[in-house]
Amino acid sequence: MRAFLLVLAVVVWAASAQLPQGHTSTYLTTMDNWKFYKVPATGPMTNTNVINTCEARGMRYPCHHAYSGYCMFIFNFGGGCISWYHTANGSISCTTFEALSRVLCPGENRCHFLDNTFVYNHGASDDDAYSYNVIQGSSYKYALCAVATCATFPRPCEHGTCTDVGVTSYTCSCEDGWTGHDCDQDIDECASSPCFLGGTCLDHVNGYSCVCPKDTTGKNCETVPFAGECYQFRATAATHSEAAQACQAKNGHLVYVKDEQQQSFLAEKIASSTGATSWLAIKTAPAVFLSNGSPFSGPLQWSTSEPAAPCDLCVLLDSSDSFLAKTAQCTEQHSYVCHDDLKPCGQNVCQNGGNCTSCFNNSAVFCDCPDGFDGKTCEINIDDCASGPCQNGGSCQDHVNSYSCLCPVGYQGDHCETDMDWCSQVQCPLGFICQDFTFYFQCVHPSVNAHRGVQYHCNSASCPDGMYCTQEGVAAFSCKPE
Numbered sequence: 001m002r003a004f005l006l007v008l009a010v011v012v013w014a015a016s017a018q019l020p021q022g023h024t025s026t027y028l029t030t031m032d033n034w035k036f037y038k039v040p041a042t043g044p045m046t047n048t049n050v051i052n053t054c055e056a057r058g059m060r061y062p063c064h065h066a067y068s069g070y071c072m073f074i075f076n077f078g079g080g081c082i083s084w085y086h087t088a089n090g091s092i093s094c095t096t097f098e099a100l101s102r103v104l105c106p107g108e109n110r111c112h113f114l115d116n117t118f119v120y121n122h123g124a125s126d127d128d129a130y131s132y133n134v135i136q137g138s139s140y141k142y143a144l145c146a147v148a149t150c151a152t153f154p155r156p157c158e159h160g161t162c163t164d165v166g167v168t169s170y171t172c173s174c175e176d177g178w179t180g181h182d183c184d185q186d187i188d189e190c191a192s193s194p195c196f197l198g199g200t201c202l203d204h205v206n207g208y209s210c211v212c213p214k215d216t217t218g219k220n221c222e223t224v225p226f227a228g229e230c231y232q233f234r235a236t237a238a239t240h241s242e243a244a245q246a247c248q249a250k251n252g253h254l255v256y257v258k259d260e261q262q263q264s265f266l267a268e269k270i271a272s273s274t275g276a277t278s279w280l281a282i283k284t285a286p287a288v289f290l291s292n293g294s295p296f297s298g299p300l301q302w303s304t305s306e307p308a309a310p311c312d313l314c315v316l317l318d319s320s321d322s323f324l325a326k327t328a329q330c331t332e333q334h335s336y337v338c339h340d341d342l343k344p345c346g347q348n349v350c351q352n353g354g355n356c357t358s359c360f361n362n363s364a365v366f367c368d369c370p371d372g373f374d375g376k377t378c379e380i381n382i383d384d385c386a387s388g389p390c391q392n393g394g395s396c397q398d399h400v401n402s403y404s405c406l407c408p409v410g411y412q413g414d415h416c417e418t419d420m421d422w423c424s425q426v427q428c429p430l431g432f433i434c435q436d437f438t439f440y441f442q443c444v445h446p447s448v449n450a451h452r453g454v455q456y457h458c459n460s461a462s463c464p465d466g467m468y469c470t471q472e473g474v475a476a477f478s479c480k481p482e
Contacts, residue, residue: 025057025145028113029103036062036100038117038142045118045141054145061120062096062146096144119144159183177206196221196233196273215366217376222273223364225342226265230359231255232338233273240314243279243336250360252340254281257300257325266337267323275319276335282315284327300325342366354378372401392416409481410439426464426479429456437478440467445475 028036041053054061096119097111105111118141150162150170157172160183165171174183190201195210199221202209212221223232230252238246244254257263257280270278282300300315303324313327316334328334338360345356350367354377358365369378385396390405394416397404407416423434428443435442445456456477458469463479470478 026142028100031099031103035147037145037147038114039145041118041141041143045143047120050118050120050143053143057145059145059147062144063120114144117142117144157183175206177204194220197224197269198272214374217364217366223360224269225357225359225366227262228342230340230342230364231266231269232340232360232364233269233278234336234338235274235276236335237276237333238279238336239333240279240283240330243334244281247336247338250338250340250363252338252360254279255337255339256281260301263301263317263323263325266317270317270319270323270335270337274335277319278317279334279336280315280317280325282325283330284313284315302326350378352378352381370401390416408439429462432456432475440478440480442472442476442478444472447475 025037025039028038030036037057037059039053039057039059041049043049051061097114097117101108101111101114104113150156150164156162156170157174159178160172160174162170162172172181172183174180177187177189179185179187186203186205188203189206189208190203193201194208195201195212197216198213199210199216202211210219210221212218216222216224218232220235222234223230225231232247232250232252234243234246236246240254247254255266257266266278270276301324303318303321303326312330314330314332315325316328317323318326340359342357342359345358345365346362348354348356349365350356350369352370352373354367354369354373356365356367367376367378369375372382372384374380374382381398381400383398384401384403385398388396389403390396390407392408392411394405394407394411397406405414405416407413410420410422412418412420419438422436422441426434426441428434431447432443432445435444443462456475458471458477460469462469462477466482467479468482470480472478
């Protein structure tokens, strides 16, 4: 085992010494993600001065002693300082200086890198500090200080990149989808309620998905059919002309109102999707006409005092007035609704005989399912047994758009709702009386008594198929299900 000549002294300084001008900190080494420095200090080299010197540079101050006999390459915090200890023989009294000298000066008896360096001594008086060695006549001394790096902290930047900030802190650049000081919080992409028309939002890392109700589709459940036509509700704010161009790019057009039923439908769906005022493909100049220049004479439900002058305005459904029609400057930015006709699909994706229609260049597909099937592509056979229609313990068998009940012995009917009358369906031997017990029946001779009886031995022919015979006395037997 290597020997180390370590001169450890308790030093009390009575006067301060001036540092040479321009004297700077000296980097020593990095161990277990701590960077060690010897930092010039003035004044008495006491615990208090070591602390003040390190903290003035934004650094931490290591402890002199680690845990005696247990030396591992791990840093701990104790009493405000860094306790450090490494793996070694239990007979060695570990010190921070000894650990550093093994790294800085391997195989040497004395490590000159640590000359004149003092370390905080936890548990000693504030007037004490320990040094590696003491050389008389020196005009300055050093404090042993350490700098924390990103890897020092327990969980720095769990889902991101850590960057040191100065010497005592860090900052995290988070991966997409994560937030928080340590990038440990999944951003809730559902917080903005992106799913329209009753869709259910499922949050994922850096994304979301919508589970859409029946007859709605799209990433945000924004597209829905109505009366043989297709409507897409857009939350993006745009001018009237921008909205019209966006709809045309989808092979559709900005919606206009043809009747009161359609306006009511639009009002209901906008309220449950974007909830925002939305453009219509209608202008006034001074007559009301469609965006393509053709006259408009539909039964549009206008807001009070509308349409307003001056002319050359665009028309929208106003969210603040029950989605009644209102004029506005065409350069204003609002949400909008695109419209397209439903057409047969280019390729039928509907299963089990479903009828396929699509709109907006086949980007939205709808399946009209036959009775008994459900799902986006009619892939689900509806479970007709889900309501539990079979009574009295009957077993339900699901079919396509129907079900049947397998009844337990003693019950009958479509839903096993009727108690079976055994005695009306079976015939006991001559002179015997039938007694019904729901799940089975007995045949008993009425003349049987304690002194005189009629002998009868039942056999397989005594009971209906599927039942077995049990002798119940000299003139009685039962038939029970096998």
